[in-house]
Amino acid sequence: MTQTMxxxxxxxxxxxxxxxxxxxxxxxxxxxxxCANPALLFSGGKDSICMLRVAEKAxxxxxxxxxxxxxxxxxxxxxVIAFRDKRAAELGERLIVRSVEDSMKRGTVVLKHPGxxxxxxxxxxxxxxxxxxxxxxxxxxxxRDEEKARAKERIMSFRDEFGxxxxxxxxPELWNLYNARAHKGxxxxxxxxxxxxxxxxxxxxxxxxxxxxxIYFAHTRPVVIRQGAIVPVNVPxxxxxxxxxxxxxxxxxxxxxxxxxxxxxxxxxxxxSDADTVAKIVVETATTTITERGATRxxxxxxxxxxxxxxxxxYF
Amino acid sequence: MSAMxxxxxxxxxxxxxxxxxxxxxxxxxxxxxxxxxxxxDTKTILADTLTAIERTSQKRxxxxxxxxxxxxxxxxxREQGITIDVAYRYFTTGTRKYIIxxxxxxxxxxxxxxxAASTANLAIILIDARKGVLTQTRRHSYLAHLVNIPHLxxxxxxxxxxxxxxxxxxxIRADYLEFAAKLGITDIRFIPMSALNGDMVVDRxxxxxxxxxxTLLDVxxxxxxxxxxxxxxxxxxxxxxxRPQDSANPELHDYRGFMGRVESGExxxxxxVTVLPSGLTTRVKAIELYGRxxxxxxxEQSVTILLADEIDxxxxxxxxxxxxxxxxxxxIEAMVCWLxxxxxxxxxxxxxxxxxxxxxxxxxxxxxxxxxxxxxWAPAEKLAMNDIAKVAFxxxxxxxxxxxxxxxxxxxxxxxxESTNNTVGAGMIV
Numbered sequence: 001m002t003q004t005m006x007x008x009x010x011x012x013x014x015x016x017x018x019x020x021x022x023x024x025x026x027x028x029x030x031x032x033x034x035c036a037n038p039a040l041l042f043s044g045g046k047d048s049i050c051m052l053r054v055a056e057k058a059x060x061x062x063x064x065x066x067x068x069x070x071x072x073x074x075x076x077x078x079x080v081i082a083f084r085d086k087r088a089a090e091l092g093e094r095l096i097v098r099s100v101e102d103s104m105k106r107g108t109v110v111l112k113h114p115g116x117x118x119x120x121x122x123x124x125x126x127x128x129x130x131x132x133x134x135x136x137x138x139x140x141x142x143x144r145d146e147e148k149a150r151a152k153e154r155i156m157s158f159r160d161e162f163g164x165x166x167x168x169x170x171x172p173e174l175w176n177l178y179n180a181r182a183h184k185g186x187x188x189x190x191x192x193x194x195x196x197x198x199x200x201x202x203x204x205x206x207x208x209x210x211x212x213x214x215i216y217f218a219h220t221r222p223v224v225i226r227q228g229a230i231v232p233v234n235v236p237x238x239x240x241x242x243x244x245x246x247x248x249x250x251x252x253x254x255x256x257x258x259x260x261x262x263x264x265x266x267x268x269x270x271x272x273s274d275a276d277t278v279a280k281i282v283v284e285t286a287t288t289t290i291t292e293r294g295a296t297r298x299x300x301x302x303x304x305x306x307x308x309x310x311x312x313x314x315y316f
Numbered sequence: 317m318s319a320m321x322x323x324x325x326x327x328x329x330x331x332x333x334x335x336x337x338x339x340x341x342x343x344x345x346x347x348x349x350x351x352x353x354x355x356x357d358t359k360t361i362l363a364d365t366l367t368a369i370e371r372t373s374q375k376r377x378x379x380x381x382x383x384x385x386x387x388x389x390x391x392x393x394r395e396q397g398i399t400i401d402v403a404y405r406y407f408t409t410g411t412r413k414y415i416i417x418x419x420x421x422x423x424x425x426x427x428x429x430x431x432a433a434s435t436a437n438l439a440i441i442l443i444d445a446r447k448g449v450l451t452q453t454r455r456h457s458y459l460a461h462l463v464n465i466p467h468l469x470x471x472x473x474x475x476x477x478x479x480x481x482x483x484x485x486x487x488i489r490a491d492y493l494e495f496a497a498k499l500g501i502t503d504i505r506f507i508p509m510s511a512l513n514g515d516m517v518v519d520r521x522x523x524x525x526x527x528x529x530x531t532l533l534d535v536x537x538x539x540x541x542x543x544x545x546x547x548x549x550x551x552x553x554x555x556x557x558x559r560p561q562d563s564a565n566p567e568l569h570d571y572r573g574f575m576g577r578v579e580s581g582e583x584x585x586x587x588x589v590t591v592l593p594s595g596l597t598t599r600v601k602a603i604e605l606y607g608r609x610x611x612x613x614x615x616e617q618s619v620t621i622l623l624a625d626e627i628d629x630x631x632x633x634x635x636x637x638x639x640x641x642x643x644x645x646x647x648i649e650a651m652v653c654w655l656x657x658x659x660x661x662x663x664x665x666x667x668x669x670x671x672x673x674x675x676x677x678x679x680x681x682x683x684x685x686x687x688x689x690x691x692x693w694a695p696a697e698k699l700a701m702n703d704i705a706k707v708a709f710x711x712x713x714x715x716x717x718x719x720x721x722x723x724x725x726x727x728x729x730x731x732x733x734e735s736t737n738n739t740v741g742a743g744m745i746v
Contacts, residue, residue, distance in 0.1 A: 022618040176435075
């Protein structure tokens with residue numbers, strides 16, 4: 001019976017998720033085939049969780065031909081950090097963590113003020129990790145639907161010796177012939193899920209029944225409303241210390257929220273939601289009226305071109 | 317209708333696959349407006365994006381929301397007021413997912429259009445109804461044909477500016493068909509539309525009653541998503557070899573999985589296969605995907621193939637069906653689009669990347685260069701950026717290729733300059 005079922009699966013009916021997955025597997029295998037010392041950026045976020053499943057499909061029963069690398073701002077949700085460690089252990093793959101706080105101790109990252117978001121400073125720590133381990137390629141979970149500066153991103157994106165992305169100096173990318181060649185010191189960023197949208201990610205999570213950190217699901221937490229955005233307050237760090245303290249005069253309310261994207265606590269805002277299962281999130285994603293970054297990334301709104309600017313400075 | 321109103325949520329899974337298409341034209345033809353219209357009418361644009369472009373439209377002193385702002389590019393481009401690269405956009409209708417490759421239309425951006433076309437299975441060629449078939453139209457059509465895009469839609473846009481006159485549309489269709497016949501383009505559909513007002517893009521509108529054909533979206537929804545409907549030969553370039561060597565698991569001691577994506581055709585367990593370049597023959601023992609045993613694999617699937625006999629295979633080798641074997645080639649002729657600002661230097665050696673295989677190559681000769689405006693051939697000594705020419709290469713290592721017209725996956729290659737590692741050319745084997 002399986003025989004006939006397989007026969008009727010003509011190429012025209014490869015479902016969109018199967019197609020996207022097959023493309024992502026192909027890209028990861030190209031990285032493995034072309035690069036001597038790659039790493040996969042794993043944050044514990046939903047996009048990189050999808051990438052880990054793609055990596056399993058690309059390389060099992062073998063080990064991954066790369067370690068996992070997380071650049072920790074030190075301001076991550078403890079649930080996400082715990083999930084990160086658990087997932088890496090389950091997979092039996094090596095996890096390397098490098099932290100922005102170590103860069104601060106070294107003096108390579110200097111905050112303008114103690115409360116400044118560390119999100120953009122991840123670039124420095126990432127470049128330091130690339131140099132320390134001699135990585136020639138970092139596989140990232142960026143998607144082209146996220147932001148204007150991503151819409152023109154290559155699948156294999158070239159960065160110079162300073163980690164800089166020059167939009168005018170990117171290699172043409174034709175067919176599925178990827179060019180990940182780089183001289184010593186230069187670096188490639190590979191984006192296997194470039195062609196996925198937020199909806200594709202959630203549908204894939206649903207189909208593959210992938211586990212996620214709890215903060216992606218509806219939960220009650222203290223927040224304040226700051227300039228129209230929901231800002232979580234009194235968030236405990238991994239060490240227990242509270243961060244994101246409310247400003248004087250702000251009223252703290254308990255709201256039912258979930259995160260559409262997780263990142264540095266200081267710049268990721270949740271949305272109001274009662275979606276407590278992946279299926280409900282898929283429905284909510286189909287009906288939302290706000291883009292993922294518009295709803296949740298406080299840092300991208302500062303200037304129309306802020307992602308473009310950060311990428312030029314070495315951001316992934 | 318506002319972008320705030322979303323389609324009613326039905327839990328119909330997308331089951332009609334994924335279609336990649338490209339739009340050819342310039343801002344003047346209303347290309348950005350057309351893409352904006354598609355995104356807007358399929359409810360892809362969300363409220364915050366709409367608010368942002370409303371704000372920009374007002375800032376620029378426009379009365380209505382300018383949908384073309386949706387495809388506005390990077391700061392670097394905005395400063396120069398041009399589009400310099402291919403941008404990718406996404407939308408879904410609930411039954412099919414779409415990837416739009418948005419390429420700028422000017423002559424100097426031939427390389428961008430070739431890049432965008434290389435992954436597309438459908439091209440929309442925009443014509444301004446007031447201007448008719450222009451040199452630019454011919455250039456776009458030639459390139460779409462060169463890159464072998466199987467489906468072409470000629471969108472006769474701005475019908476609102478010619479009073480929705482059927483005679484204008486018919487004249488353009490006749491003009492287009494006349495030159496398309498010379499190129500050998502066969503599968504063409506013509507649609508009159510006004511992207512500005514939304515007629516015949518997603519909705520039919522009320523002003524083109526004389527047109528009985530499908531809307532643009534109707535065509536996109538029903539056209540075959542795959543590159544070809546024909547039966548293709550099985551081609552499986554090996555990307556990576558999996559040898560787990562897990563001492564804890566004796567079952568994996570002898571595991572040798574050949575990992576890759578099926579470029580074309582299909583394969584079943586038990587099929588007799590030949591491995592190139594060794595020429596050794598064996599049978600397919602298993603086809604796997606993440607522990608799942610498949611009986612078959614089809615075009616575009618990424619799988620792992622296990623063979624009945626132990627054969628030494630590495631990245632760059634190709635597995636084919638024994639009945640569809642290929643000869644190694646060390647001399648190839650190809651239509652080449654030059655992509656680099658540095659002209660092709662005939663004295664230099666380049667690297668050619670074909671499937672998962674690299675070979676050093678030298679230029680044996682340039683047969684002719686194509687004037688993409690007149691489509692005439694002329695002799696040429698060198699190739700500059702955006703040139704298209706028929707070039708002969710001599711290769712250091714053999715490749716296993718099919719003519720591009722028969723097989724996109726094994727007929728295409730890129731040219732790499734080893735000194736900069738840049739991708740400097742795109743080739744289609746004849």
